[in-house]
Amino acid sequence: MQTFTNDAEQAAYTLAEALSEKALSCMKHAEEAAEAFRAGKMAMRRQFKARGLSEAEADIRWSGTSQAARAIADNSFFMSQASMYNNAAAAQYAKALYLKAK
Helix, strand or coil: CCCCCCHHHHHHHHHHHHHHHHHHHHHHHHHHHHHHHHHHHHHHHHHHHHCCCCHHHHHHHHHCCHHHHHHHHHHHHHHHHHHHHHHHHHHHHHHHHHHHHC
């Protein structure tokens, strides 16, 4: 682990750590949204199978529901947020290392 001695280095490192934690939180939300999509799709398949209909019909019906659309939108949103926070954290880590080497 790097040790940062002055205030500017420590501030950049602390901000990077906070941004990394925020990115991790966003990734967890994205995973939850993906799991909600998968669980809904499987439930729809079970319902259609009980009625004697195909999985393809269930998938088509599921993809048209508002729950599926919301799960996909949430996943996309949280993934983009996680990417943004990870990039910002990388920039702050680089800044801390730059200030340390200076």
